[in-house]
Amino acid sequence: MKILAAIALSISLATPAFAVTNSVWSEARFEYNRKQLQENPDFRNMLFADCQQHTARTENLRALSAEMHVPLSRVPATYCRRILRAYASNSVSYEDYLQYQTKHIESPRVRRLLQGK
Numbered sequence: 001m002k003i004l005a006a007i008a009l010s011i012s013l014a015t016p017a018f019a020v021t022n023s024v025w026s027e028a029r030f031e032y033n034r035k036q037l038q039e040n041p042d043f044r045n046m047l048f049a050d051c052q053q054h055t056a057r058t059e060n061l062r063a064l065s066a067e068m069h070v071p072l073s074r075v076p077a078t079y080c081r082r083i084l085r086a087y088a089s090n091s092v093s094y095e096d097y098l099q100y101q102t103k104h105i106e107s108p109r110v111r112r113l114l115q116g117k
Contacts, residue, residue, distance in 0.1 A: 024101045027094045037088045044084070051080035068114055079114065086113040 025033070036043045055076040058064070064079060065072045086092045096107040 024098065030094045030097060034087060034090070037084065044088075047084055048080050051084065052076040055079050064114075067111075068116065078116075082114055082116060083110075086110070 037047065053076075055061075055064075061072055061075050064075050068075065068078060068082075070078045083092075091113055092107075092110060096110055099105050099107055100110075
């Protein structure tokens with residue numbers, strides 16, 4: 001489902017700490033933000049809170065709930081925890097990010113991560 005990759009990367013990248021513009025990040029910027037997520041608890045907590053607020057407003061909660069195999073009420077927290085953990089742990093590569101940002105093509109890896117696999 002293409003919606004998952006779109007939401008996955010847009011949530012993590014549409015939060016104020018990440019997205020200043022709609023432009024594509026350089027690989028250096030992508031890695032810098034990953035390092036901040038790994039090392040800065042305040043940054044991580046802010047992203048998690050922003051992500052949950054953004055996810056809770058999406059009209060695609062039902063689709064995410066079905067795809068992620070979690071109850072509707074747990075989608076925002078589970079979604080954000082999975083995508084931010086995947087980004088911080090290098091499970092989402094720059095190529096995954098770039099593929100979505102430039103071609104709007106879903107990464108199978110991101111889909112599996114969101115499903116908790």
